[in-house]
Amino acid sequence: MLKRYRMPAVCTVALAAFLVGCGSNTNVGLIQITPATQALTAGQTAQFTATGTISHGKHPPTHEDVSSTVTWLSNAPAIATVSATGLATAVSAGTATITASMAGATTATATVTVTGGGVSPDNDIVSLTLIPGSQSVDLPNQSSQFIAIGANAAGSTVNLTGQVKWSSSSTSVATITSSGLATGVGKGTASITAIYTNPDKTVASAFSTFTVLSGASEPITALTITPGAQSLSASGQTGQFIAIGTSGTTGLSEDLTNSPQLKWNSSIPSVASVTSGLSSGNGVVSGASAGTATISAIWTNPDSTVVSATATVSVSLTAPPNPLLSLTIIPDKISVGDLQDTGQFLVIGTFSTAPYVRDVTNSPNTIWISSFPDYFPVNSNSGGTPSASAGIVTAYASGSATIIAEYTDPATQTIQTATATFNCPLQIPDPTTHPPTPGSCYAGQTGPLKATLTVYGEGLNTTNWLVTARSATGTPDVIHCGPGWAAGGSTGGSVCVGIYPIGQTVMLTAPAQTGVAFGGWTYNCTPSDANGNPLPGPVFWTANGPNYCTIALGATNATVGAIFNNQ
Numbered sequence: 001m002l003k004r005y006r007m008p009a010v011c012t013v014a015l016a017a018f019l020v021g022c023g024s025n026t027n028v029g030l031i032q033i034t035p036a037t038q039a040l041t042a043g044q045t046a047q048f049t050a051t052g053t054i055s056h057g058k059h060p061p062t063h064e065d066v067s068s069t070v071t072w073l074s075n076a077p078a079i080a081t082v083s084a085t086g087l088a089t090a091v092s093a094g095t096a097t098i099t100a101s102m103a104g105a106t107t108a109t110a111t112v113t114v115t116g117g118g119v120s121p122d123n124d125i126v127s128l129t130l131i132p133g134s135q136s137v138d139l140p141n142q143s144s145q146f147i148a149i150g151a152n153a154a155g156s157t158v159n160l161t162g163q164v165k166w167s168s169s170s171t172s173v174a175t176i177t178s179s180g181l182a183t184g185v186g187k188g189t190a191s192i193t194a195i196y197t198n199p200d201k202t203v204a205s206a207f208s209t210f211t212v213l214s215g216a217s218e219p220i221t222a223l224t225i226t227p228g229a230q231s232l233s234a235s236g237q238t239g240q241f242i243a244i245g246t247s248g249t250t251g252l253s254e255d256l257t258n259s260p261q262l263k264w265n266s267s268i269p270s271v272a273s274v275t276s277g278l279s280s281g282n283g284v285v286s287g288a289s290a291g292t293a294t295i296s297a298i299w300t301n302p303d304s305t306v307v308s309a310t311a312t313v314s315v316s317l318t319a320p321p322n323p324l325l326s327l328t329i330i331p332d333k334i335s336v337g338d339l340q341d342t343g344q345f346l347v348i349g350t351f352s353t354a355p356y357v358r359d360v361t362n363s364p365n366t367i368w369i370s371s372f373p374d375y376f377p378v379n380s381n382s383g384g385t386p387s388a389s390a391g392i393v394t395a396y397a398s399g400s401a402t403i404i405a406e407y408t409d410p411a412t413q414t415i416q417t418a419t420a421t422f423n424c425p426l427q428i429p430d431p432t433t434h435p436p437t438p439g440s441c442y443a444g445q446t447g448p449l450k451a452t453l454t455v456y457g458e459g460l461n462t463t464n465w466l467v468t469a470r471s472a473t474g475t476p477d478v479i480h481c482g483p484g485w486a487a488g489g490s491t492g493g494s495v496c497v498g499i500y501p502i503g504q505t506v507m508l509t510a511p512a513q514t515g516v517a518f519g520g521w522t523y524n525c526t527p528s529d530a531n532g533n534p535l536p537g538p539v540f541w542t543a544n545g546p547n548y549c550t551i552a553l554g555a556t557n558a559t560v561g562a563i564f565n566n567q
Helices: 002-022
Strands: 026-032 039-041 045-047 049-056 057-063 071-074 080-082 085-090 093-100 106-116 125-131 133-138 144-147 146-153 157-159 164-166 174-176 183-186 188-195 203-212 220-226 229-233 239-240 240-249 253-257 264-265 272-274 284-287 293-302 306-316 324-332 334-337 340-343 346-351 356-361 366-370 393-394 399-407 415-424 448-458 468-469 479-481 497-503 505-510 516-522 526-528 547-552 558-567
Touching: 026 093, 026 106, 026 272, 039 045, 039 085, 071 080, 080 093, 085 106, 093 526, 125 188, 146 188, 174 188, 174 203, 183 203, 203 334, 220 306, 229 239, 229 415, 239 505, 240 293, 240 399, 253 399, 264 272, 272 293, 284 306, 324 399, 324 415, 346 399, 448 468, 448 479, 479 497, 497 516, 505 558, 516 547, 547 558
Parallel strands: 039 106, 125 203, 133 203, 229 306, 239 415, 334 415, 448 558
Antiparallel strands: 026 049, 045 085, 049 057, 071 093, 080 085, 093 106, 125 146, 144 183, 146 157, 164 188, 174 183, 188 203, 220 240, 239 284, 240 253, 264 293, 272 284, 293 306, 324 346, 340 393, 346 356, 366 399, 399 415, 448 497, 468 479, 468 505, 505 547, 516 558, 526 547
8 A cells, every 4th residue: 555655746746847847937938029019109118028848858849928037128208218127118109119128138129119208309299288287185294196297399298207307396295206206305395397308408497395284494584575665656556575484494485475374464454554464466555544553464383373574555546647557477487407407587567558578577677586696596687778688587596486576666666576486495406417418407517616705804994995896797885884874774784795607707896985095905805996997007096986806706705804994
């Protein structure tokens, strides 16, 4: 009986060994890809499968899925890419060959033909859409996926989620990965930006919002109302106030005018009322009767701390002869992709008399303001030159700024304001791809972009000396250093600073001052004439003034001193 059962046991062991051998791909000799051909439109995906034929000596060959073992390769990644597991993604119109290979085996190929809205130099993306338009999560650390869909001029679309540059306006609220996955950090709302750069370097961008409903939020520590004062007619004329909040944590500024956390109040509603609590259109003040009212904006942080700001409205009984009815900035947002890129805003006014619609971008009555003037300066045109380029913003840092246009009616001195957003999102590059590609406001891309110019006075005069200088965008007397400055009811400091782009030449002026004897410039500044031309010497200044000097700012900060004595 023992002999009767011993043979089947041996056979069972042998069969088990054979089956184990069937599961091994070490003897793969032939590879086949299925399907052999695949037609896709740009943005679509398809799964390829690699099947290996395994020889077993005298036994019949077996077949095994080796998709995760072979090496996948696309000969044209710009047309179609393929993952390590054989998932092909169509990128642009054309044909690509997909190859699967393994050591000791034959190589197999398949073909992917891509049609439709591809991305190529002749088929640029002209618009970008984020799906969904807004997202929210309950708590920090929860995530949601954004998808970026591009469209070309013909209307064909392509999924560009993995090809755009993603950024969050506030990383204290939300972060976002290169694949569009947003994750909550703290309570609040962040703007999500996607930027696609075409082969010809043109850019398409789109915006969405990501809200974290619970958790700790970034507090607002300072609030400013612009303009600080307005004059209106009691005939019901209106004006717009804008509330700009600044975070003490990151220093970022944002337009809070229509936020539900901001409340607007008027000290005397019978003189001037102000809108509040609306979904939009808050901060609009209307004149009702003669007098003066204080307009206040009150912001309440989630921790119940309160920040406030005030402005003044003067209301008269005279009817404005030609009031400005409304002001609009177009476009309402601009996003650029690289440091030192610029964007042009225009401001259009609607009036009660013909011409009813006017471009007041370069009007001498229009003042342009940036919430971050050191990093996103905006050109103004105080002289009113028709060909001037007011409304141009330059990016000298990553992040965003609120751009404000203020128009003062010359007859009534009433003020209308409008706002827009300028954005240059930060994208930290992959260390293996330095320098960053276009579409990234990476601060380390070109080194420092700004330098600080420090000005101070030397000598025996400490009562009425003065040095002035224009801003980087031409605003006069941004630097007004010294006790001789009395414009606007203020006094200049004894040490003053101005921030300028690297490479800019700044001209300092020491105007003629009664009782002041100028004694020369020190440290770096080249004496010049009123046009900035270097003086040939040997006389480089006059005691009675005015005197000038120029300094070209390099990659480091600079200091300029001026000697003043009593006459």
